[in-house]
Amino acid sequence: MGILFFKPIPRPALWGHTLVKDYFGYQDFPDGIGQSWSFSAQEKDSTVCLTEPYQGMTLRNLWIHHQELFGNQEGEFPVIISLVGPEDDLSLQVHPDAKHAQKVGFSSGKNEAWYFIEANDDANIVYGHHAKDEKELRKYIQEDRWDELIKHLDVHPGDFVYLPAGLLHALKKGSIVYEIQQATDITYRFYDYHRKDAAGNERELHLEQAIDCLSYDPKEMENHIHPVVSETAHMKQTVFISNDSFTVTKLEIDGQDTYQSGHYQLATIVKGQGKVDNQEVKVGDNFLIPVNCEIKVDGQMTIMMTTK
Template sequence: MSILFFDPIPRPAIWGHTLVRDYFGYKQFPEGIGQSWSFSAQKDASTICLTEPFKGMTLRELWKNHQELFGHPNEEFPVIISLVAPEDDLSIQVHPDSQAAKKYGYALGKNEAWYFIKSEDNASIVYGHNAKDEKDLYNYINNDKWDELIKHLSVHTGDFVYLPAGILHALKKGSIVYEIQQSTDVTFRFYDYHRKDKYGNERELHLTQAIDCLS
């Protein structure tokens, strides 16, 4: 059987514009897209096969009905693979592990990893924090000392960074990445630079959940 190709799913984001479309040649994508879910079997966001004899079927349908292609019956599809090209910094966030995720009504937690396809000179990501304990963490937050709280990690083209559940992190503009994550979309937003949407509102934070999940 030949290789199966799938139609990528555009994912709108406040930090996206046209870079995903332009860099990866996804001419069908509109403006305002921050990432492509290029391989997903999510219930409401499953990529569609473009190759015969399965053309028109979703990856989720193939996983359920054609296990001869995979060999993993009675399991959930394990990953989402996406391409991310931010034109502004992403919010600082944390993903729960599976135990914490179930506490908040999700079946799975989320570990993920980034391969840096391209990074500008002096590019970095948010990776971890400087708080010694929960009291110290709230001291940073209550005094709006976000720049002092967060840690940064320098990244370069060709780097691979593992992001275990519980790590405070954020991708920043200046990098294009291949992302692989557990097959769930649970994210708790920790900080968003007091950034406002087109209506003048700051985006919702999930501080209680995020702090509860921090490692």
């Protein structure tokens, strides 16, 4: 079995316009798209396979009925993979851990990670806060001292940032990101800069739910990533993270080489172009590498891959 291509799903957002469409060559996308789902097996929104013999089948159906592609995994499909291009700052958010998610009917929490494909020279993200406990947090909020509350982290092209459940975080404009998140589709909006819509209304917040999930551990507000790098003749492999939620790998291809993994891989071309198994690929292409499938690669390109 060779690689299987998937059609991305456009996701409208108030902070989107044409950046995702233009950067990744998704010319069939309308304007106003903030991100695209490269891989999703959500019940109401699953990416569709473009390759025979599974053409027209959703990733969700493949996961349920063709586990031979994935190595006989159990449970729900574990992740959503997105390409994100914010053209305005996103609201500040918190994701629940397993304990909090189970309270509202989900089986697992929501850890997340970002790989920065592009970032402006002065790009940063919201990453944590300064409150030592809930009492102090509420004092910041009551006094509208949001700028003093929020911590920031500078980011650069090629950076990898892990976002554990409970971390206050937000993407800001000026970057293009490959995003990995656990498939628990729940997010609590903590703060939105008092922005108003055309009718003069601020966006809905989920402040109490967010506070209920929020971590105050300063160690969880430090981005400790220890990449593991290996190289062959024309390929550099970087494993950024491997935990119970997901394993994320970057392949940098410079010529002809081969790649094989003992796990299935959800692959997205984030830079360059070339060939995979003699098929032309370019930025924005998304394909599943089935379990134990060896592929031939050729070209000048960067491939981001996720598995569990």
